[in-house]
């Protein structure tokens with residue numbers, strides 16, 4: 001494509017609804033060939049950017065995305081980092097918040113925008129939200145403020161919202177407004193104009209070089225508490241061979257039962273070297289361990305507070321840190337602090 005502006009953007013198509021059109025033969029949805037993306041979205045030619053695309057082959061429904069795919073996406077960005085001004089990752093919406101979180105932990109000193117988007121309706125349908133999402137994501141990936149990338153972060157751009165990827169959760173399986181960021185404000189106002197909120201955006205430290213961490217350890221589990229939870233279930237999870245880390249989704253501000261057996265089981269897991277992080281089931285707000293008796297004892301047992309982290313960010317952060325460090329202490333220390341703006 002012609003390039004009047006000198007701006008180059010790489011679009012990485014992993015799969016998901018956005019890249020689908022209706023097969024004229026049988027009417028079923030099939031993935032488009034991304035090399036011809038402008039044929040489906042002719043508006044892209046008007047940008048005047050140098051747009052390149054790479055496509056996964058085969059493309060993936062995002063339910064099949066796992067750490068090996070996060071590494072593949074990160075490697076594509078690493079290999080092309082100095083040739084492009086920004087990156088747009090097209091991804092299924094179902095696990096987009098996990099991928100955005102994982103990438104945010106893998107990239108250190110990221111100085112360029114990595115904007116994930118997708119759609120609820122395929123790009124080949126008349127009422128699609130995919131065109132607008134793609135066009136806005138490209139514009140944000142290309143945006144400069146004072147000559148520097150406006151948003152050098154891993155973000156999700158969806159339905160006129162730009163939010164930090166590791167703060168985001170999919171909240172609707174049917175509305176165009178599918179994502180929200182419960183505990184962190186948007187990074188830009190996406191309306192008639194794109195207005196970036198510099199005080200909410202993270203910028204890399206100038207002297208540090210961009211690097212990519214590529215190890216994950218998936219010996220982790222998420223346990224969602226519910227009233228009446230059975231001890232056998234908890235013990236079967238904490239007794240899982242090789243399990244190194246457990247996220248417990250607790251009630252309210254981080255509360256859990258005070259039954260002796262429950263606390264004993266958590267303590268046993270920690271004493272054997274396991275790591276437990278406390279994340280709230282609420283769709284907003286923070287864990288405050290020690291506020292109530294029902295969390296004070298977990299704190300005393302050595303459970304780490306996840307504060308206001310999302311479940312998606314907590315599990316990807318845990319996998320990332322366990323892949324990175326063998327030392328339990330190092331993992332616990334890094335878990336408790338914000339690495340990429342994922343918690344307050």
Ligand code: ASP
Pocket residue numbers: 015016017018060061062063091092093094095118119120
């Ligand atoms: N199942 C699809 C996916 O996540 C849904 C979507 O793209 O929105 O890959």
